Amino acid sequence: MAHGDAARRPLERLAGASPVAALDPRTRILAAVGWAVVVVGLSSLAVLATAVVIALAAARAAALPARPTATKVVTMDGFVVALLVMLPFTTPGAPVAALPARPTATKVVTMDGFVVALLVMLPFTTPGAPVAALGPLTASAEGVHLALAIALKANAVVLMLLAMVGTLEPATLGHALRRLAVPAGLIHLMLFTVRYIAVLGEEATRLRTAMRARAFAPRTDRHTLATYGYLVGMLLVRAAERAERVLDAMRCRGFDGRLVALTSFRFARADAVAAAGAGLVLGLLVTAEIVLVRSA
Amino acid sequence: MHIVDGALAGEVVAGGAIVAVGGLALGLRGLDLERIPAAGLLSATFFTASLIHVPLGPSSVHLIMNGLAGLVLGWAAFPALFVGLLLQAVFFGFGGVTVLGVNTVAIALPAVLVGLAARPLVRQLAPSHAALAGGLAGGGAIAGTAVLVATALALSGEAFVPAAKLVLVAHVPVMIVEAGVCAAAVLLIRKVKPELFATPPTPAVETARA
Structure with missing residues (x-):
């Protein structure tokens, strides 16, 4: 998995005030x-292409910082890159030897998205x-269509998720x-996990510094x-x-398992408008899909 | 390891979600308030461990450690690993929304099964033999994950069958790495704090308070 550090930073601190931030979580x-x-x-x-555009618009409305978001999306789907890389091969006359099996396989192991390989293989x-x-x-034309459809779906969903929930x-x-x-x-489990990921990350960094100090x-x-086993x-x-x-x-503090919320949520007029808008957009997408598929 | 949205057939996605909900329910049943802090801390540890990269020839793989999670947490490994996957999807964009169920089952089910099968061995054998059992558990959990991912792909259509085969082959080196790391981790835990392999997920709270 070759994700950079930028892909690991939560977006919520980077995203500023925005129309999306005003909505009820x-x-x-x-x-x-x-x-x-x-x-x-x-x-x-x-x-699906329209859906990706809508998701991009949502990311913009959520004031997602362009660069870290792009890093996340690209690391998620190194496969888009792989698709672009594959395009020359799908045109006639490309040298066959340019797709060496061994390095390709290693990369697949690395990238933790076997999806990369999946999409590259699908057309064939x-x-x-x-x-x-x-x-x-x-x-095959069907395979190319399938690979493109998966790439578009994955991007549309992840962009919307990062825009709406990742912030x-x-x-x-x-x-x-x-x-x-x-x-x-x-x-509770999730809140504890979130709380201690940072703490344990620091602990891991300290242990690894100690390991490095011992060459x-x-x-x-x-x-x-x-060594890594002992570290874990x-x-x-x-x-x-x-x-x-x-x-x-x-x-000591009398914890009895109740979840005390420090924030209160309010379903406001903006939320009703947003929900209605979301419903409308989804309805239009489904309608367009039905019309286009039937005419095809 | 993370399958993305849109790749699998609807039936596979729905099946994965149902199994995941069942596993979560079973895993949460044993998690009373006393045990949640420990489970959360261990869940965070496994999340942290998954950020460690092990060099593999010219490239590297990251640790998953689901076998070790099963050994330490038992059924609670199901919600613990689910939380990790949820956070990765929401904040890092790894994986997806509708495939969360399938991804959870692929990682957590082998963890739980391997954990239940190997924990008695890891607990009772001499440390060096326990390490061997731990290694088998670590490698076995990854093998289970590979089989489940491949199955999810193969069930989604004939076009995915070659990819499913590739998944199986590509997991072999990961399996070896995980087996080695898990064996060493078990060895250390057996020597330093063997209570971790007692009743999950928080043996430490009841015992050996110095």
Whole structure:
């Protein structure tokens, strides 16, 4: 997985005041989920391209910072890049030898998106009308269509998710999900996890600094695996010990399992307008899909 | 590892969501208030571990450690790993919304099964043999994940079958890395704080308070 550090920074601190920030978090979560369900069900490329444009507009309305967002989207789907890289191969006359199996396979292992390979392979593995040949392989029009559709869907959904939900404070996300009837246990678990990711990240950084100070350099060997194993084991041991202290402190303060929300949510007129607008957009997308697919 | 939205067939997505909800319900059942802080801290640890990259020839793979999560957390590994995937999807854009169920099942189900099967061995054997069992659990969990991801792809259409096969092959080196790291982690935990493998997810709270 070759994600850079920029891809790991939450967006909520980077995004400024915006029309989306004024909405009730519950509205935003439901909008993103509704959007995902509808977009995944579409099949017309024209409609899907429109969906990506709408998602981009939403990202703009949420005042998502362009650069970190782009990094996230590109790291998610290195496959868009892969598709572009593949285009020369799908045109006649491209040298077959330019797709060496071994480095390609290594990259796939690296990128944690096997999706990359999936999309690159789809044109060749989908039965249908041939559009291009690559040595013994033949790309089919249906396969190209399928690969493009998946790329568009994945981008439209992730952009909308980052715009609507990725801009929430993690704690606010937890409280909003609780109000949407997600079990309290799961919310507590999520809030604790969010709280301690930063703490344990610092702990991990300290341990790794100590390893570097002892001249540890990761390689592909047994020693590296054992060392990382001890690192993970040590993190777990320290986390368990910290958990004891945390629970003691919580008992001290009379924690009884209720989730006290410091923020109150209000479904305001803006939310009604946004919900109606979202419903309208989704309805139009579905209508366009039906009309286009029927005419095709 | 993360399948994105729009790639899988609707039936596969729905099936994954149903199994995930069932697994979450089972996992949450054992999580009373006493145990949630520990589970959250361990969930955060596994999230942190997944940011560690291990060099593999000219490239690298990141740790998943779902086998170790199963060994330490038991059924609670299901919600713990789900939370990690949810946060990755929402804040990093890895994975997607509708495939969250499938992705959760692919990572968490093998973790739970391997954890339940191997925990007695990891707890009772001598540390060196426990490490071996831990290695098998770590590698086995990844094998399970690979099989589930490949199955989800293969069930989504004939066009995805070659990709499913590639998934299986590509996970072999990951399996070896995870087995090695998990074995070492088990060895260390057995020597330093063996209570972690007792009743999950917070043995430490009841025992060995110095």
